[in-house]
Amino acid sequence: MKSCDWDELTSAAQLASAFAYAPYSQIRVGAALRADSGQVYTGCNVENPSFGLTTCAERVALQCAIAQGERNFKALAIFTPDANAMSPCGACRQVLAEFAQSLPIISVGRENLRREFNLADLLPEAFSWPAGEPSQQQEV
Secondary structure, X not given: OOOOOHHHHHHHHHHHHOOOEOOOOOOXXXXXXXXXXXXXXXXXXXXXXXXXXXXOHHHHHHHHHHHOOOOOEEEEEEEOOOOOOOOOOHHHHHHHHOOOOOOEEEEEOHHHOEEEEEHHHHOOOOOOOOOOXXXXXXXX
16 A cells, blocks of 8 residues: 555544444444545444444544545554454445545555555545446446
């Protein structure tokens, strides 16, 4: 992965995980997203009994950054003390891809086990709009 202060980003994600609202899954997640400006934005998961309304830590961090005017991002750290290192869910992958298609990601789980990802590998064919011109699409 590209050079990044992963320790600082992971520590910020760990701090954010302490604020998670996870009464249903019991899996607290924190995320820390570094913008190109150098600013770090954090988020935690916020669950809801209507599970589709649950918001993941990654999207909370991204939305905080967007609300502050950021549009370009360098790195994402995810931390959960309650499970193994996890990759972002499909919805988070798609939303992150809107702003950083090849975002480097580190995920840290219990016992400090780490996994590294690149968003482009996790979501190689992100949906985009418009979906492409008919002349660029192959017939099936």
